[in-house]
Amino acid sequence: MHLVGGTSGIGESTAREFIRHAQAPRVYLVGRSQEQADHLTTEFKELNGEAQTHFIKSDVSLLRNVDEVCKEISAKEEKVNLLVLSAGILTMKGRDGMLSCNFPVHCRYCLYPDVNRK
């Protein structure tokens, strides 16, 4: 399974759960933090010895960067199973006074290509 995900927040936790349950998953983490990505790569390998994690460092708030990232991914992968898009900046939706802390701060996208589910 191929997942493209992020380096923190919901993107990160989705990638983690994915790795835990999938057979030979290949994960692309797209984000700005090399350090975070390195931690996750190590952790994911321990969680699932067959996991392959690739980090693409990019600021995806720019569309031209998105194009570069996609070019890189499509050169390596014929198939993408899961594309998890969770990059964002906190906004406060205050209509009913509740704070909705939905969005992780760092850019992250999860693509999980070619998974064989357990």
Next chain:
Amino acid sequence: MTETTEGLDKKLSLHYYSRLRFATNLLPQLRAASTAEPHLARVISVLGAGHEGNFNTSDLSLRNPGSYSLRAAANHAISMTSLSFDRLACDPANQGISFVHSNPGAVNTNVTRNLGWVTKKVVSAAMPILKMAGMLTSVAESGERHVWVGTSEKFKSGMFLIGPQGEKEADAVFERLKREGAGEKVWGHTKEVYGKVCGEGQKYEG
């Protein structure tokens, strides 16, 4: 409003334009995945499904200072995501792909780090209250839920608006926006932005 060098609001770019660009760029790979074992091809945008609202169709990118507000930016990103995902799902070429717009609810991520001191205090005070009310999801659990949404047979093909518990979100507003033709306007506008920024390498100026 924070404008990127490409002429788009940064929030709107991260929440809508950038995500849609990922989805449209990778359609060939998603299509290939949908026709091969295990026939799984899914795009999930973690945003705010169910919170669509009336939005300013004459200023979709919210470039006019008077139009812009945090709420408008959220509204636009959410509504445009649902409408464009629907558009993609309705394309027969994308038959085996599902497009999921998720509302994760309140999740305890480390999301407050960019906020000011006072707001941070308010947010951390709110967390235990939300937790007691059963409205707070841990990051780990949210990850599990999103993997479930990403792999469950329930969401095999089509467009879905999904809430924090994996339930179907209210879609009356979305359906109305669609009936009113907002989807066409959004798609046309999105293509225009992509053409200008990605096609021509120019700044988008409305």
